[in-house]
Amino acid sequence: MKKKIALDMDEVIVNIYDRFISLYVEQYNVVPNPEDYVGRKFYNVKGAENFRNYLFEPGFFLDLPIFEGAADVVEWLNTHFDLFIVTAAQEFPHSLIDKYHWLQKHLPFISWKQFVFCGDKSIIKADYMIDDHVHNLKTFDGLGLLFSASHNINENGYIRLNNWNEVKLFFEKELENEPVR
Numbered sequence: 505m506k507k508k509i510a511l512d513m514d515e516v517i518v519n520i521y522d523r524f525i526s527l528y529v530e531q532y533n534v535v536p537n538p539e540d541y542v543g544r545k546f547y548n549v550k551g552a553e554n555f556r557n558y559l560f561e562p563g564f565f566l567d568l569p570i571f572e573g574a575a576d577v578v579e580w581l582n583t584h585f586d587l588f589i590v591t592a593a594q595e596f597p598h599s600l601i602d603k604y605h606w607l608q609k610h611l612p613f614i615s616w617k618q619f620v621f622c623g624d625k626s627i628i629k630a631d632y633m634i635d636d637h638v639h640n641l642k643t644f645d646g647l648g649l650l651f652s653a654s655h656n657i658n659e660n661g662y663i664r665l666n667n668w669n670e671v672k673l674f675f676e677k678e679l680e681n682e683p684v685r
């Protein structure tokens with residue numbers, strides 16, 4: 505039986521910081537200083553205190569860029585593992601429909617049956633969880649994998665995957681280590 509992976513969207517497959525940076529540049533004609541948001545939330549940048557409001561706007565989540573390498577590796581994972589996209593969507597109600605369409609556009613090989621739009625991820629049971637938030641990994645019973653994002657750069661205690669190439673290498677090793685049945 506294939507092992508189950510619970511895969512987060514925001515800041516794992518979907519690059520929200522990139523969009524925040526372009527919105528900031530549009531508004532202020534200046535690139536935000538990484539020192540103001542690396543290791544913290546983007547809302548710590550002066551002038552971006554209200555950027556969280558964008559998350560409530562219809563269409564915001566529809567148009568976000570995908571991380572480099574993500575589509576190919578997710579497709580590969582989808583053939584070797586029992587993959588589920590597990591994303592907290594209820595907090596931003598418009599994101600539900602936006603995320604549904606985003607997934608169909610960028611990852612069309614994933615069935616709607618594999619979408620898990622949830623609130624609290626502590627309900628999730630799987631073998632692996634890939635997420636950028638430690639609070640989601642803390643309540644997870646399987647193996648939590650921390651996907652690097654600028655806000656989690658100072659977190660320790662989890663296996664860290666820095667990019668999609670590292671995700672592929674990690675799961676290739678997991679497959680090699682599987683006992684032959």
Ligand SMILES: [Mg+2]
Pocket residue numbers: 512513514515516635636637
């Ligand atoms: Mg996330």
